[in-house]
Amino acid sequence: MIIKLTIRGGKVMKKIFSIFLILVMVTSLMVGCSKTEDTRVDNSKETQKAEVKSDSSSKDESSKEVVLNIPHYKAGQNVGGKFFLPQVERFNKKYEGMYEVVIDEIPQDSYMEKIKQLAQQNKLPALIEGAEKEWFEKVIIANDRYYDLSNFIDSNPDLKDLLVVDSMMYNAVGSSIVSMPLTVVRPIGLYYNDDMLDVEGGIGSLSIDEFTTLLEGQEQKIAFMTAENAWTTSLFFTAIVAEQENGLDMIKTGVMNPVTDYTTDLWVNSFTKLQYYLQNLASSNTLGAAYADAANSFMSESAAVIANGPWMTGDFAPEASDKWSNDFNGDKVKGDIYPGNVAIASTDGYGWWIPSGLPEDETEAALAFLEFINSPEELEAYMLAEGGIAPFLTPSQEYLDELANNRILSELSNAVNRDTIFTPMATAVMPASVSNEEFGKLLPKLIDGTYTPMEFAEKLSEKAVEAME
């Protein structure tokens, strides 16, 4: 009897243990899946702080500090990180014990894709910088997934006075402000090696054709980036388009209403000039050149000119001399705007935004960050580091003195005059997949002559129509 009871008891224990094991397996699989995901997130990026929270934000229990984990590309080796990361440190120091921003590094190319994924998962971080126009309007604005910044702006009159009016209008949807309007406008120009290229009166005073003659006469080249999104090529291409008749108007209207037909004379003539530059006046490594290849070409004196924004000036400082070679020196670099007196700048675009539905303390922390980075001191620091103009900011004397010390930024600033044509980028009129992918993919065929400018235009138009369907 005792033996039977023992045996029965043993079988019951075995069953209980088996059920317990099944439950543990199910639970561990569930937990294992989520842990793996968090570990992948933690391991795949460089984090700027030792502690990285696995949730999008968390509270430090001991001091009730609100911590915001913000994915961003301005970190690591990205050129924007040079200014942004110290700025985040300054914010953290100012709000120590209250708020802390931790940056999770994302490659720049993947930043918007990451944000879109997080949006799908309803896990948007508390602060996002910028957004693709179409996605932001169709997904975020259409579904009221943004935090309305109008009250924040109205309750900060000093901040409101600094905002660029055009940018305010662009970011207004009804009475709401969907993302932070601009306070600084950064005209994008180009840089040239003064030792290699002799320019009288500035490049901005020349037409495209005169600039072509200048380069040919002095046998100098431009460093173009033609791979990936062909960023520097797009910049120079914008100057070509803006100089065309009705080019500027087309770009300005096209930013709001994408253009899908590039077979007009305006575009084909622009592609023809672009092809000429890429075939005859581009550095030898142009075909398939990524940004690093173009920058390397300029900083090794293989090319005399490179188009890029004011954020590149950091590469010409003595601290960046490890990037230089072949007698290149940052002292030889001059900043200027494009032929045709064109500077690329746009007030049309979405800036920093906060998603709706966040806990109140996270929203407060995010708003504190926006207020901080738009304070006069931080704006001046930003302009000194990356260039630009804050049209409604009364600059301090310290800023003016510092600016005078930064020769290249001063040159860029002085190159802009009353008659300078400010234009958004020409590729901003194209659908996102065309400007980010197809334009760069088709460029090699324009360069090697497989496509004529008209064929290139037709192919690009095909892609644009497909993208808009």
Next chain:
Amino acid sequence: MQKKIVLRWIYLFIAPAVIIFMMFYFWPILTVFYTSFTTWDGFNQPSFIGLANYIKLFGKEEFLISLKNLLAWSAIAAVLHVGYGTVIAFLLYKKPFGWKFVRSVYMIPNVISVAAWAIIYRFVFNNEFGILNRLIRLINPNFEVSWFYESPYAFWAITLTWLFYAVYITLVVLTDLMAIPDEIHEAARIDGANSFQSTLRIDLPLIKNAIGTGIILSITSRIAMYETIALTSRGGPGDDTMNIPLIMVKAITDLKYGYANAASVIMIVLGILTLVIVDKTFRMKEKVY
């Protein structure tokens, strides 16, 4: 009765795996199928449009080029990639001196992520300072080819990034080779078969399932290949190296999830077709012993 009780416990123990599979694989695949017949921006409600996505897909030149590329890569994978892996397996099977070391070293490239390899290959194939062109210039100093950005080189450059990484094929084939009983070889030797005949008439037929598996693995990898192309040629120049995953990602960028999922369904169908064709060709269900 005892059998029923045992079966019940079996089902109970595999239940967690089945539940997880249903939740994370089966349900998403069903969603992909359903939404491929809709127009959907990934956030708002999808709306049914029938076969419109598929008709659009098959009408696009870039999709047809993708299919052509896939066919070519599949043929290269089935013959050269699997062939190479099988040859290495046979060499290792002979257990020459240092074979264990060679086997370990051969596996090292597979430890490195595909994305890292793609970046490495961008440098290897760089026209200016890439090692490949520098070697070629020892023979032809005027050689200038940007491999990933010129037709028709881009297709072959992409091919070379995976052609010689056949570790999984080698391991699968080697495992099967090592499972062949020695008695069979001994009997063949006694009957007067030489090494080549033994390989041709005994080893190869007995490892046909492993080779078939290798072909399936290789071709399905080509169907799903994304990082290598995205980080090098990006599908260019033009559409020369386009494949279906790139079309899918581009559609997602344009907020066309329904269209992207139609491309995914095509990928799934191609994968299943590969399975069926290879299975029938190699008669993988038949026992080899």
